[in-house]
Amino acid sequence: MNPNVDLSRFTRGGPSSSEPGGAPIAPPGGQVAPPRRIISRYLLPLLLLSGFAILGMVSMRDSLSPVLPVQVVMPVHLNTAGVSEAPGAPVFQAPGWIEPDPFAITVSALTEGNVKHMHVLEGQTVTPGDPIADLVDDDARIAVDQAEAALQRARAEHEAEKANWENPVKLDEDLGSAEAAARRLQAELADARRALDLAGKQAEIDRSLSRGGALGTFPAFQTASALRAAELSVLETEARLAATTTTLTAARRNSQLRIEDKRKLAVSEAMLHTAKANLDAAQLRMERTKITAPTTGTVMKLFVGPGSTISMQMDGGMRVCSLYDPQQIQARAEVPLAEAAKVRPDLLAEIRIESMPDRTFHGKLTRIVHEADIQRNTLPVKVAILDPDPALKPEMVVRVQFTEPPRPKDELTTGSATVPTALFLPSSLANANADGVWVVNPEQRATKRPVKWGERTSGDLREVLEGITPTDKVIVTGSANLEPGARVAMEDK
Numbered sequence: 001m002n003p004n005v006d007l008s009r010f011t012r013g014g015p016s017s018s019e020p021g022g023a024p025i026a027p028p029g030g031q032v033a034p035p036r037r038i039i040s041r042y043l044l045p046l047l048l049l050s051g052f053a054i055l056g057m058v059s060m061r062d063s064l065s066p067v068l069p070v071q072v073v074m075p076v077h078l079n080t081a082g083v084s085e086a087p088g089a090p091v092f093q094a095p096g097w098i099e100p101d102p103f104a105i106t107v108s109a110l111t112e113g114n115v116k117h118m119h120v121l122e123g124q125t126v127t128p129g130d131p132i133a134d135l136v137d138d139d140a141r142i143a144v145d146q147a148e149a150a151l152q153r154a155r156a157e158h159e160a161e162k163a164n165w166e167n168p169v170k171l172d173e174d175l176g177s178a179e180a181a182a183r184r185l186q187a188e189l190a191d192a193r194r195a196l197d198l199a200g201k202q203a204e205i206d207r208s209l210s211r212g213g214a215l216g217t218f219p220a221f222q223t224a225s226a227l228r229a230a231e232l233s234v235l236e237t238e239a240r241l242a243a244t245t246t247t248l249t250a251a252r253r254n255s256q257l258r259i260e261d262k263r264k265l266a267v268s269e270a271m272l273h274t275a276k277a278n279l280d281a282a283q284l285r286m287e288r289t290k291i292t293a294p295t296t297g298t299v300m301k302l303f304v305g306p307g308s309t310i311s312m313q314m315d316g317g318m319r320v321c322s323l324y325d326p327q328q329i330q331a332r333a334e335v336p337l338a339e340a341a342k343v344r345p346d347l348l349a350e351i352r353i354e355s356m357p358d359r360t361f362h363g364k365l366t367r368i369v370h371e372a373d374i375q376r377n378t379l380p381v382k383v384a385i386l387d388p389d390p391a392l393k394p395e396m397v398v399r400v401q402f403t404e405p406p407r408p409k410d411e412l413t414t415g416s417a418t419v420p421t422a423l424f425l426p427s428s429l430a431n432a433n434a435d436g437v438w439v440v441n442p443e444q445r446a447t448k449r450p451v452k453w454g455e456r457t458s459g460d461l462r463e464v465l466e467g468i469t470p471t472d473k474v475i476v477t478g479s480a481n482l483e484p485g486a487r488v489a490m491e492d493k
Helices: 038-064 138-166 169-212 217-257 259-288 337-342 427-432
Strands: 068-073 076-079 090-100 105-108 113-118 131-135 290-292 297-302 319-324 329-336 348-353 356-368 378-385 397-403 421-426 437-440 446-449 452-458 461-466 473-477 488-492
Touching: 068 437, 090 337, 090 378, 131 319, 138 259, 169 217, 217 259, 259 290, 329 337, 329 348, 329 356, 329 397, 337 378, 348 378, 421 427, 421 452, 427 461, 427 473
Parallel strands: 068 488
Antiparallel strands: 068 473, 076 421, 090 329, 090 397, 105 319, 113 131, 131 290, 297 319, 329 378, 348 356, 348 397, 356 378, 421 461, 437 446, 437 473, 452 461
């Protein structure tokens, strides 16, 4: 032991309680005061008791807090091939412009000519029969006059042929003349035959006398010559009678058939019809110099003006103007080819125009043009505007937002590994808890879970994109008074 070590500092009270020589300083009365032990005797036990009391209270809170009854559901796996987007869900957008539905009505002149007067301007409303334009009609009037004169001449000729058919005077005259000539020739033939008989008897007498020498040779020769002449006369008369008989037979046959009269009557009737047709054509051309509206509509564009020539040989052809019905308009949308696979005939559309930013028009896709535009790299489609307005004009530029149509309720089907599926929860949760849903954790306590809702629906279910797992128990009823961490008793729904 080191004799130089001062152990007095380790005595009760420390060095300050002893004298310089190391002797302890005694308090008055000669006794040393005991040291104070407040922390070890009082404060530390109090802290320990308080801690145990707090732990007891915390452990007893679970048994003392109320249990709230709730109904829960599990997320449903659905085959997304049978689930559609929610009605109104945007599908794609496309630019376009307004045009008549299904097309503009072109008013054309039906005859060539020069425009004399225009009765309409762009934007003017017309009804059927309203005048559009007048053509110069001087030559048409002259043609009508000529056709009327030709008709009168044809009608007169037809009336004459008709009268001749009803009263065949010429045929009766020809027949009577033939019969008279036949009777005359028959009489002449009888006379010739009597003369021939007399000449024959005289020649026989003269020949007998000449043979007996009582008559000379010359008189006998004269008598023979007269006989020959009588014979020739009979032959000539018979021939003439035969010819006259043939003419009489033909006249009688012609009186029965009347072939020539029928031909003339038919020709005159055809000429009369031709003259009437020519007059109708002339009058029609005259009427066509007055161009009128074929239907009700608004003048969209004029192709001619006063003094313009309307002809098939001109660039403008026979067009005068175009009309459209403000209540029958559509939007032609140029769908990018990248979105062409989403085009369906039943898609709805929201149509917006820059000049009317506060208005939205509604439409429905009605037609898909079956030819893409290689220059624009688009597929044209036609969208009928369901709520047209006179403020909508053809060629106005629009923006078309295509949306999903309403769908019938689909039957729920369980997805398979080969078909894409998604998680769905009752749509009522999305309406009542837009910021999230309540789920029950493994400790049977309620927890608020933020979720992201999708747009697809199936019946009364709606797709959940984020925030829910297939094993979560989602509270559907009894969440009105819930607070985070509240004890719940689950009932399956």
